[in-house]
Amino acid sequence: MKRSLGPRALLYPTPVVVVGSYDSAGKPNVMTAAWAGVCCSRPPCLAVSIRPSRYSYEGITRRQAFTLGIASAEHVRQVDYFGLVSGVAEDKFAVAGLTPVRADTVDAPYVAEFPIALECRLLHAIDLGVHTQFIGEVLDFKADESVLGPEGLPDIEKVRPFLYAPGQSTYFEVGPRLARAFAVGKDIGG
Amino acid sequence: MKRSLGPRALLYPTPVVVVGSYDSAGKPNVMTAAWAGVCCSRPPCLAVSIRPSRYSYEGITRRQAFTLGIASAEHVRQVDYFGLVSGVAEDKFAVAGLTPVRADTVDAPYVAEFPIALECRLLHAIDLGVHTQFIGEVLDFKADESVLGPEGLPDIEKVRPFLYAPGQSTYFEVGPRLARAFAVGKDIGG
Numbered sequence A, B: 001m002k003r004s005l006g007p008r009a010l011l012y013p014t015p016v017v018v019v020g021s022y023d024s025a026g027k028p029n030v031m032t033a034a035w036a037g038v039c040c041s042r043p044p045c046l047a048v049s050i051r052p053s054r055y056s057y058e059g060i061t062r063r064q065a066f067t068l069g070i071a072s073a074e075h076v077r078q079v080d081y082f083g084l085v086s087g088v089a090e091d092k093f094a095v096a097g098l099t100p101v102r103a104d105t106v107d108a109p110y111v112a113e114f115p116i117a118l119e120c121r122l123l124h125a126i127d128l129g130v131h132t133q134f135i136g137e138v139l140d141f142k143a144d145e146s147v148l149g150p151e152g153l154p155d156i157e158k159v160r161p162f163l164y165a166p167g168q169s170t171y172f173e174v175g176p177r178l179a180r181a182f183a184v185g186k187d188i189g190g
Helices: A055-063 A073-084 A092-096 B055-063 B073-084 B092-096
Strands: A002-004 A017-022 A028-033 A036-040 A045-050 A065-070 A100-102 A109-111 A116-127 A132-144 A162-165 A170-180 B002-004 B017-022 B028-033 B036-040 B045-050 B065-070 B100-102 B109-111 B116-127 B132-144 B162-165 B170-180
Touching: A017 A045, A017 A055, A028 A045, A028 A055, A028 A073, A028 A092, A028 A109, A036 B045, A045 A055, A045 A065, A045 A116, A045 B036, A055 A065, A055 A116, A065 A109, A065 A132, A073 A092, A073 A162, A073 A170, A073 B170, A109 A116, A116 B116, A170 B073, B017 B045, B017 B055, B028 B045, B028 B055, B028 B073, B028 B092, B028 B109, B045 B055, B045 B065, B045 B116, B055 B065, B055 B116, B065 B109, B065 B132, B073 B092, B073 B162, B073 B170, B109 B116
Parallel strands: none
Antiparallel strands: A002 B132, A017 A028, A017 A065, A017 A109, A036 A045, A036 B036, A045 A132, A065 A116, A100 A109, A116 A132, A132 B002, A162 A170, A170 B170, B017 B028, B017 B065, B017 B109, B036 B045, B045 B132, B065 B116, B100 B109, B116 B132, B162 B170
């Protein structure tokens, strides 16, 4: 039997992304977000939602650009810190001991030490309520050589990203392989 | 050293959601999607992207409603099947042996056997290219009693959702707890 929990924004799992932008003085800044996802295959677009009160908001809208970084589990402390503190007060890269790199295709920085960086041009900013959804077109996807699989694309078991369970305030690792997609369901009704 | 892979819509991980809608004849239909995420906390909103060619597209736009279901790993075969076949040709609920239930708050069905169902009123349909992003306001969040934790919210380890690794066509389980969010990074810079 299902219980009604009322209107709630919960999804399982959500990704954990680190949003990179420059502030008005050109200082690289980062914040952590879990309200994010892919939203179009062609042109390739990603969405990330940010509260207008966040320091990153102005940087992204001013430069019409952001990056999304995907960290490995080994950097969970730094990623959590990026979500706890405002870039108004601190140079988060310096405090965390991580390295900002200017993106090649957009006016935004990414974290060198994280295995994946997506460079995004801001396409839409959609005010939904407490969050504004930024939709970015991915102009380049960069990955460390060390996380690529035999076909030249990232292998999630090498990336070792982590995920967020909303309502539980807990990060989880990616678990074992469950099944092949577009394959395991083929025998149903066949 | 990072390698540039060009413009690509890849994120790690993505969720796996089952989108429920009624077709024009009132037949319950479902499809599987991974381009999805939370996009606003208040009002609670979720986004899911669907190609206009999909049979679900018309049903959602006509009734201005959809549900998102989150399945447990035990139903991975049925979820994969929902992504392989069009509802034009088949009654996917009947073929998969699963039960459609009419949502309480919107004109759309959900899968009774999956532990979580989100009932969404269509707020925006944003044409981005090959995908249209549907943003829905969550009018009710329903969960099986059996997956709730002590605080009355879902426990991801009881839900046992699975995730999708784009580019690898593989579903993965959720792994072990990694760290507490809004906690593990507190000692950085402190």
